[in-house]
Amino acid sequence: MLSLIRRLPDFSPRLPGLLLLFVLLLAFSRPGRATHIVGGEMDLQYLSGSTYQITLNLYFDALNGQPGALDSDLTVSIFDKNSNARMQNVVLPLSNNTLVNYTNPACSTPDLITRRIVYTARVELAANRYNSAGGYYAAVERCCRNNGINNIVNAADAGQTFYLEFPAVVRNGQPFRDSTPRIFPPLSDYACINELFYYDFGGQDADGDSLVYELATPFNGHATSVFPKPVAEPQPYQEITWSAGNSVNSQIPGAPTLSINRLTGRLQVRPTRQGLFVFGLKCVEYRKGVKIGEARRDFQLKVIPCAQNSTPTMTVQAATSRGPYREGRDTLRLRPGFSRCLNLRFTDADSPSRLSLSLRAVNFPGSLLPSFTLTQGMIKTPGAPDTLVSQLCFPSCFSSRGQVYYLDVIVADDGCSLPKRDTVRVAFTAQPDPNGPPALVSTAGPALPLRARVGDLITFDVTGTDPDSDPVTLTMTGVGFQPTELGATFVQGVNGNQTRGRFTWRVDCRAVGRPMHEFRFLASAGPCNDPQTVTLTVPIQVDYTNAPPVLATSLPRAPSATEPTVIRRLVGGVYEATFNGTDTDRDALVLSATGNGFELADAGMSFRPTNGNGQASATFRWDANCAGYDQVGRALEVTFQLQESTCQPVPQTRVVRFELINPDTVAFRPVNIFTPNGDDKNATFTVPDLPPDFCGSRFADVKIFSRWGNLVYQSKDRNFRWDGGQAVPGVYFYLIEYTDGRKFKGPITLER
Structure with a gap:
């Protein structure tokens, strides 16, 4: 629309229609043209993940501003600071509308009423997009400022650009979280001519970053009375034009003129001229000495004549x-x-x-x-x-x-x-009235350290008194440990002018490993929150020794410390062993047997222990069968263990390997010729001394082939007999297979 109006002189034949359009635009834009902006600022707060909250505070002249100039939403634009590329536009709905209070409500004046209008929304700043080293800036443009401003030119047509800078959300490949300063409490006060005016504009930063304040010329931007609410353009933003005699360092006429403390944000001025004055300032955010962001605020201060007020x-x-x-x-x-x-x-x-x-x-x-x-x-x-x-x-x-x-x-x-x-x-200097330190005694002594064994219960009292009858507070700590982690308690109560605490500790295995435990008790008493403290230390020595249990067994001695004992039996055989455990400390003993990858009962094994304090016995039996062997597919390994119930147990272990003996100890030799010629001698091919079936290894079948590979005979009977059938005399080949994959093969000659 702006470009269309600017071209009017170049298209004179169309002038009447365009003038009508211009008039209509002015008519529809009048509510937005109302001079109502007092000032404002933005902030950006980190929430979680990649989510942030962006907030715009707009201060509205509730007396002179028209309701039609109150927007239901505003649009913030985010740009890359290096390239000025637009990253996204975010609509900020109106969320709050409240009056700004005076510092002293009794000083309120009916010709100065300010409202705080809050626009806010959540925005996603993804790490894969917002990673530019130069950072980003956000802007909102809106017109118009108050018509009565005295220190800028053409105030009624001057807009405000709300401006904010923030860093990339990643730095050196790591998340870089930053919440910009929440600066500047709202201001509704006025200043009195020739009287010192001061206000604390110091901000708050959630990250603890350093904040530096300085005066700045307010941004005007691209908004005008004709187009009061444009979507923000990238920088640079046009600044307002100061009236004669005013500048960034002399924004309000005064002696002294307007200034702000760089470190505290305290604003002060002694105005020398009546009027309405806009001023601008910025807060620069530093982390480890490096600038990471910036927030700007525009505001206005009304200066009026006031009744003479003398200093008390x-x-x-x-x-x-x-x-x-x-x-x-x-x-x-x-x-x-x-x-x-x-x-x-x-x-x-x-x-x-x-x-x-x-x-x-x-x-x-x-x-x-x-x-x-x-x-x-x-x-x-x-x-x-x-x-x-x-x-x-x-x-x-x-x-x-x-x-x-x-x-x-x-x-x-x-x-x-x-x-x-x-x-x-x-x-001033101050010497306190004499005050004696508290006293602290216990019933734990006199012989220290106290000695205890695991399982003992230790109790004693600690009493604190104060000669000046100040309240006494007792506390307990451990030297190098936390008493509560060992199960020690200290319960205290007040009895007259004494504070007494009862120490209780059932010593358990948590105390083993530190031979001496020093419990330190502190008594604090004194006035003015400046107590004197005395300490009392009660050492407790925990005595703990443990003799490993002894395991005796009828098992054969192992070949070496690293090799297990091996027990071999034929299928159907039986093996028994006894175990006896003793412990000189009379600790509770437990004998156990565990199969490595199998249950004992499935392999025909049983283990019957009798456990007790200082003594344990057990009987092991193995009825050798193929069940467990077939299940595991290898030798059966059993771990026998004698375990004691104590703080630092030393278990005794024996590992035994149980193996079934395979009866096939001699390779069989079948005949290599047979003669089915009617004399009933050597008339069939048979193998009576085949290796016997053993657990998972059983006869599967026999096959006989001609020298050309043709199958001429097959049987699944281990007692097979081949009489040659109709086969012609010659050399044949047999193949005998077992279920575990074993194979036997060789030639056999048929003669008639």
């Missing part, structure tokens, strides 16, 4: 001193036996005024702050005094440990737009 004043005086405390010159010394309180007096020239008191520890833990007797109050109202009085008292246990501590005592009024403050920095 405060005087501090030690209770033991005759004169007021002189900041930078005096050091208060808080000592035992003397008052530890400071008298505070506050005044304010304004009437009426509500004053609030607060403290800030400068160089010591904030948990040790003293307390006020009065933290806030009104002055100069009917019935109220002109001066507010409070007292600040340190506890008697407070100790500065020989150092000079500094404490800021702060009084703030309720003036607008921001409170005026007076701060007195108090230097």
